[in-house]
Amino acid sequence: MVALFVSDDMETGEQRDSLSVMNLDSEMQQLVATMRNKLLVVKLGGSTLESERVVLQDIIWLRDCGVKVVLVHGGGASINEWLLKCNVPVRFEDGLRVTDALTLSVVRMVLCGQVNQELVALTEQLGGRAVGLSGMDDHMIHARVADERLGFVGAVDAVDASLLERICAAGYIPIIAPLGLDDHGQCLNINADVAASHIASALKADRLIFLSNVCGICQPDGEVIPRLNGQMAQALIAEGVISGGMLPKVAACLQALQAVPCVHIVDGRMDHVLLHEILDGPAIGTQFTR
Ligand SMILES: Nc1ncnc2c1ncn2[C@@H]1O[C@H](COP(=O)(O)OP(=O)(O)O)[C@@H](O)[C@H]1O
Ligand SMILES: CC(=O)N[C@@H](CCC(=O)OP(=O)(O)O)C(=O)O
Incomplete structure (x- = not known):
């Protein structure tokens, strides 16, 4: 088990945090070495954004060890708050937001103007080098309307990962808001789990962690299912055990598994869950199997 502590920079008195990994024995060092140049895609859900500081510290630490990390974020909870403030009704169908033109404006403002910029600013403050972008940049995420009844919601047709590859190769951490463009240049709202899955597949990532x-x-009864395949997932969906926001997440995990060898849902509220996941192995949460 790896022991971690986070401290302020006492020498300079700066507010910048630094993350130290103590007791990193030779076995751990070897593990980190095997991850060097590997590519990790992390999806940070809107409901776990309170843990963003620790998640970003872990990502920066991994990046410093030579692991390429791409962060895809959600923001569903903040979007709901802003819609309510604006008296716009919040409606979901099978975990996807029904998105009319007004809702889309709020989605864009919250995802790009708020969540993405805050994550970039915090990464920089913590000593990392981040590039904030959305799936619309350089036509990264090419999408089409998923279902007319949902409005401006995108289903992903293709991801052009070349910009991300260049950003990663230059040592930056790309932080991506889940928006895409259709053939006519129309912005579409894409579920962040779905976006992360397609991005990880296009990048042929080594791991995708939700x-x-x-x-x-x-x-x-609350018991965590440690391993899940497509057949088991179908049965749990039919029984109503998997519902709401978990529906697109499970579909995204199964889709990613075709290209990404390790796909895992873990508890983002756990302290340094990302480092434990990488250094101790996928022990907690639900791992997807073919
Ligand atoms: N079988 C299940 N196990 C765990 N969570 C479930 C299950 N079925 C539905 N959920 C719901 O899915 C939610 C996670 O999806 P979502 O709210 O979209 O999270 P995120 O913001 O991480 O994408 C959980 O908070 C829970 O309410
Ligand atoms: C189409 C659709 O549902 N888009 C999502 C995009 C954000 C998201 O997925 O955020 P979380 O990861 O926090 O759920 C939405 O509007 O809420």
Whole structure:
């Protein structure tokens, strides 16, 4: 088990945090070395944004060890808050937001103007080098209307990962808001789990980790299901055990598994869950299997 502590920079008196990894024995060092140049895609859910500081510290630490990390974020909870403030109704169908033109404006403002910029600013403050962008940049995420009844919601047709590859190769951490463009240049709202899955697949990532506000996928009695394949997932969906926001997440995990060898949902509220996941192995949460 790795022991971690976070401290302020006492020498300079700066507010900048630094992360130290203590007791990193030779076995751990070897593990970190095997991860060098590997590519990790992390999806940070809107319901876990309170843990963003620790998640970003872990990402910066991994990046400093030579691991390429791409961060895709959600922001569903903040979007809901802003819609309510603006008296716009909040409506979901099978975990996807029904997005009319007014809702889309709020989605864009919250995802790009608020969540993305805050994550970039905090990464920089913590000593990392971040580039904030959305799936619209350089036509990264090419999408089409998923279902007319949902309005401006995108289903992903293709991801051009070349910009991300260049950003990663230059040592930056790309931080991506889940928006895409259709053939006509129309912006579409894309579920962040779906965006992360397609981005990880296009990048042929070594790992895709979803940080959520649950311990993993749970049985009705709350017990975490440690391993899940497509058939088991279908049965749990039919029984109503998997519902709401977990529906697109599970579909995204199964889709990613076709290109990404390790896909995992873990509890983003746990302290330094990302480092534990990488250094101790996928022990907690739900791992997807073919
Ligand atoms: N079987 C299940 N196990 C765990 N969570 C579930 C399950 N079915 C539905 N959920 C719901 O899915 C939510 C996670 O999805 P979502 O709210 O979209 O999170 P995120 O912001 O991480 O994307 C959980 O908070 C929970 O309410
Ligand atoms: C189409 C759709 O549902 N888009 C999502 C995009 C943000 C998101 O997915 O945020 P979380 O990861 O926090 O759920 C939405 O509007 O809420």
